[in-house]
Amino acid sequence: MSTKNEAVRKKSGVERNLLYSNVAYDSAFRTMESECDDILIPFVNYLFCESYRDDAVVSRMRNEQFSGDRNHSSQKRITDSNFRITQDGVSKSYHLECESKPYDGSLLVRFFEYDSQIAKADSDIEFSKLKVRIPNAGLLLLRGPDSVPDRVCIEIETPEGSVSYHVAVVKESDFTIDKIFEKRLYLMIPFYIFNYEKDLSDINKDEDRIKALTDFYKDIIAKLDEEHEQGRLSALSHGVIIRLTHSVIHKFLMKYKNVQKKVGDVMGGEVLDLPEIRIAHEAEARGMMKERVRSEAERKTLQAEIDALRKENERLKRNAAKIKS
Numbered sequence: 001m002s003t004k005n006e007a008v009r010k011k012s013g014v015e016r017n018l019l020y021s022n023v024a025y026d027s028a029f030r031t032m033e034s035e036c037d038d039i040l041i042p043f044v045n046y047l048f049c050e051s052y053r054d055d056a057v058v059s060r061m062r063n064e065q066f067s068g069d070r071n072h073s074s075q076k077r078i079t080d081s082n083f084r085i086t087q088d089g090v091s092k093s094y095h096l097e098c099e100s101k102p103y104d105g106s107l108l109v110r111f112f113e114y115d116s117q118i119a120k121a122d123s124d125i126e127f128s129k130l131k132v133r134i135p136n137a138g139l140l141l142l143r144g145p146d147s148v149p150d151r152v153c154i155e156i157e158t159p160e161g162s163v164s165y166h167v168a169v170v171k172e173s174d175f176t177i178d179k180i181f182e183k184r185l186y187l188m189i190p191f192y193i194f195n196y197e198k199d200l201s202d203i204n205k206d207e208d209r210i211k212a213l214t215d216f217y218k219d220i221i222a223k224l225d226e227e228h229e230q231g232r233l234s235a236l237s238h239g240v241i242i243r244l245t246h247s248v249i250h251k252f253l254m255k256y257k258n259v260q261k262k263v264g265d266v267m268g269g270e271v272l273d274l275p276e277i278r279i280a281h282e283a284e285a286r287g288m289m290k291e292r293v294r295s296e297a298e299r300k301t302l303q304a305e306i307d308a309l310r311k312e313n314e315r316l317k318r319n320a321a322k323i324k325s
Contacts, residue, residue, distance in 0.1 A: 024251040025142065028190050028244040029098035033081040034060055036237040042184035044085065044094060047138045047168050056087040061118070082118055082135070093122060093135040100142045100194075111137055111167055112154050138168040140187070142194045146173065177216075181223055186233065189220065190245040193252050193263075204256040214262045220245075221266070242267060 032039045037058045045052055061082040081096040095118055099107060119132035141148060148169055155164040170185075172194050180188050196203065196213070203209040224241060227233040233241075246267035253260035 024247050025100045025191065026098060028248050029096075029140070029187070030081065031244060032187050032190075032237075032240060033083070033096065036234070036240055038232075038234050039186045039237050039241070040083075041085070043187045044138075046183050046185060047096075047170055048094070048136055050085075050092075052085055052087050056085050059084045059086065061093070061121075082114075093118065093133065094138065095135040096138045096140065098140045098142065098191075102143045102145060103141055103148045107139065108152060108154055108167070111139075115154075115165075134165050136168075137165070138170070140191075141169055141171045142191050143197070144171070144173060146171070177220060177223075181227070184232065186227075186237065186241055189224075189241050190248045192220075192245075193249050197252075200253070200256050200259060204258045210259055210262050213259065214266055217245075217263055217266050 041052050084091050084093045115134050119134050122133050124131040150169055151166040153164055153166050155162055172191050224238055228238040250264055
């Protein structure tokens, strides 16, 4: 195979495996936030001690924020989520981030940059007064350290005194899977594999521990099935959680092929069997068939037009020859 063909093959492989790229964790978080209200609302209720009902209205806001640098150029920054929830005529805005790297203080700088841009977009301007609203800010921390408190603080000093606000923090490592289901924190399920990070090297060499982890994920699927059957989780969200759990596991276990294969087979099998995915595949297949039929019909029409023009051209040539003779 030529170098050029090999490059093309590798490029197409990257495109096909976009779901499993380095942005798999951010993409999983954003997908659940942007597509599944019954996943997002319970998470917000827990993180901010709210009491939104399942019928609360979620409005997604623009998550692209622009900030200037020292060279006076504009940089685009994308928040993981920026939305508003309305219930009984009262609306509150929220900004959530999901972080897969260990926590450090630089995250607070990022939060302040995003929050100030969101506040600017939601500001009120009067003749001699500008009023900005900082959103409720929250962080899902996929890795430690355990010393990170449940709330971190951003303090702003002004010429007339200091003001501050807090960023609520949820750490994946603080939760058992039973607590996640008890609190309906479905958004955390795809990332639960992070809790096994320190043990994966040993698990990967032990068939019994691999089987135990595989059985654990079978139990998660069974629990998700029950949540759906009991009406606590929509069919869409049920499928999205399983699909995203599969993508996160695939990415997270890249270095641990034995675990990846066994656990991935469990989640991957469920992905292939999900009704909404079958429907999507069938729709795609029907669309491709229609495209082929349409293309074939267009080809025949074009060929008929070409044949007609060829015949007309021959007729004109014969007439011209008769006139000359």
